[in-house]
Amino acid sequence: MRASVDPDLCAGHGVCVVTCPGVFALTDDGYSEVTVAEIPADLAGPVRRAAGQCPERAITVDGGPAAAR
Ligand code: SF4
Incomplete structure (x- = not known):
């Protein structure tokens, strides 16, 4: 399972970082x-949760069940 953040959509709210700090981090630019x-398998749930909670729908999750959007 892989995840990615679309830099054109991310607005830097940081919701994903709070929901799943093991996978998402803010860059120096704030995105x-x-x-x-x-x-990791134990973070699949939090990653999908983060994708569903992203206000900009900037997170894509591949290689597993579709994110709850
Ligand atoms: S929740 Fe979405 S918009 Fe906010 S920092 Fe994460 S990817 Fe970017």
Whole structure:
């Protein structure tokens, strides 16, 4: 399972970082990035939650069940 953040959509709210700090982090520019190439199984739920909570729908989750959007 992989996740990505669309830099054109991310507005830097940081919701994803709060929901799943093990996978998302804010860059020096204040936008989110994915910090791991492959999402560990125990973080799959939080990553999907973060994708569903992103106000800009900037997070894409691949390789697993569709994110709850
Ligand atoms: S919640 Fe969405 S818009 Fe906010 S920082 Fe994360 S990816 Fe960007």
